[in-house]
Amino acid sequence: MFQIVDKKQLSENVYRLEVQAPRIAKAYRPGQFAILRIDENGERIPLTIAQAKPLEGLITFIIQAIGFTTRRLCGMKAGEAIRDVAGPLGRATELERFGHVVLVGGGVGTAVIYPQAQALKDLGNRVTAVIGGRTKELVILEDELKSVCDQVLPCTDDGSYGRKGFVTTALSELIEKGEPKVDAVITAGPVMMMKAISDLTRPFGIKTIVSLNPIMVDGTGMCGGCRVTVGGKTLFACVEGPEFDGHEVDFKELVDRLSTYRDAEKQMVESHRCKLDGIIK
Numbered sequence: 214m215f216q217i218v219d220k221k222q223l224s225e226n227v228y229r230l231e232v233q234a235p236r237i238a239k240a241y242r243p244g245q246f247a248i249l250r251i252d253e254n255g256e257r258i259p260l261t262i263a264q265a266k267p268l269e270g271l272i273t274f275i276i277q278a279i280g281f282t283t284r285r286l287c288g289m290k291a292g293e294a295i296r297d298v299a300g301p302l303g304r305a306t307e308l309e310r311f312g313h314v315v316l317v318g319g320g321v322g323t324a325v326i327y328p329q330a331q332a333l334k335d336l337g338n339r340v341t342a343v344i345g346g347r348t349k350e351l352v353i354l355e356d357e358l359k360s361v362c363d364q365v366l367p368c369t370d371d372g373s374y375g376r377k378g379f380v381t382t383a384l385s386e387l388i389e390k391g392e393p394k395v396d397a398v399i400t401a402g403p404v405m406m407m408k409a410i411s412d413l414t415r416p417f418g419i420k421t422i423v424s425l426n427p428i429m430v431d432g433t434g435m436c437g438g439c440r441v442t443v444g445g446k447t448l449f450a451c452v453e454g455p456e457f458d459g460h461e462v463d464f465k466e467l468v469d470r471l472s473t474y475r476d477a478e479k480q481m482v483e484s485h486r487c488k489l490d491g492i493i494k
Contacts, residue, residue, distance in 0.1 A: 214294040218271065224350045226278045227321060228287045229263075235270030237262070237300045243308070243328040244424070244456055247272070247300030248432045251285055255296065258282050259429045259451070261401075262301060263324035272298075275324035275353065302432045303455050307422070308332050312396035313339040315387060316362075317380050317410055319402025320346055323354045325424050326401055331361045339363050339393060343383045345402075349374035381409045388417060395419055400459070404468055411459030423459035425450050427470060442466050 219231040237247060246261045258280075264273035278287040289295075306329050314333050316326040323344050334340050340361070345368040346352040352374060358365045366383045367375030376383055380402075388395050395417075400410050401424035414421045430436040432451045439450040442463035448454065 214296060215298040216294045217289055217291050220289070220291050223275065223353045224346075226287070227351070227353060228276050228278070230274045230276065230286070230289070231271050232274065232295065232298060233270055234272045234298050234300075235267075237298065238265040238270050238272050239267045241265040241267075241272065241301040242305035243332045244306030244325070245301035245303045246455065247274075247298050247302060248429070249274075249286070249295055249299075250297040251282065251289075252296045255285075256282050257297075257430055257432075259302075259426075259432065261325050261424075263327055265328075272300075275321055277321045299432060302451060304453065306332070306399070306456060308336060310336050311338055311420070313341070313393045314397045314399060315341045315343060315384060315395050317343045317384060317398060317400040317402070317406075318345070318354075319380060319400075319406045320351060321353070322400070322402030322406075322424070323352075323358075324401075326399060327354050327357055329399060330358055334361050334363075341366065341387065343368065343380045343387075345369065345380040345406075347371065379409070380406065381413055384410060385413060388414070388419070398422070398459075399456075400424070404464060404471065407459060408462075408464040411462065411464075415460050421459035422456050423462060425455050425457060425462070425467065427467060441470075 216233045217230055221229045246259050248257050248259050250257050260274045262272050263275045276283050278284045318326040330340050341364045342358045342362045343366045347370045352367050368380050368383050397420040398414050399422045400407050407423040411421050427439040427450050429439040429451055434449040434452040440447050441450050443457045444461035
């Protein structure tokens with residue numbers, strides 16, 4: 214059992230959970246994730262590890278309450294325990310001294326770029342973070358990123374905070390400005406956002422790394438549910454990712470696969486509406 218030691222609400226449907234997991238905290242590297250199961254009858258879901266504190270034996274998850282299991286997780290309280298947490302899984306981010314790295318996070322994807330920012334800064338990179346959300350309330354981890362980045366540019370779709378517009382607009386301005394030159398882009402968030410960023414950087418030949426979120430079950434490459442096409446080859450995101458060259462990812466296939474169980478998820482939420490309503494506090 215893995216005890217929740219702290220819970221904090223970051224926005225309307227986004228929560229931060231700190232979980233006691235000493236072995237995972239010690240082995241974790243930026244870019245990796247874990248697979249959780251609330252109880253022995255629950256489904257297995259992958260979640261990015263947003264932070265690890267090896268000395269305290271803690272790992273942090275930032276979760277958006279959307280589906281059945283994420284709503285249950287966000288409804289749990291400090292002191293309660295999660296049945297299974299397996300990790301760290303996946304390959305860690307390829308960290309090196311690129312020069313000027315722009316990290317782009319959309320929504321809860323910002324949880325992915327946060328640990329990367331510190332690690333890249335420690336290697337001597339100039340680090341700029343572009344973070345976005347539909348509204349001000351959905352822009353998360355700005356202060357945390359400011360503590361480790363050279364520059365943080367918040368964006369909102371409705372203009373309620375920071376720059377009005379998509380993160381791609383801010384990234385395009387940074388590339389066109391060219392001072393300093395953008396040497397690499399690392400991004401995590403909605404699939405179509407990552408596709409747009411990859412399309413934007415391709416003509417400039419800027420190295421672009423995307424963190425994919427395909428359907429995943431076991432996290433060991435056995436089930437094949439997380440397969441993605443990258444550079445014309447079938448790869449498994451749980452063991453060969455979750456990060457890949459954005460210029461080689463077949464995003465259309467990824468979008469199609471992600472929609473496979475959308476209706477089933479909606480039916481699950483609706484069938485348990487009476488249990489889910491009111492559990493998130």
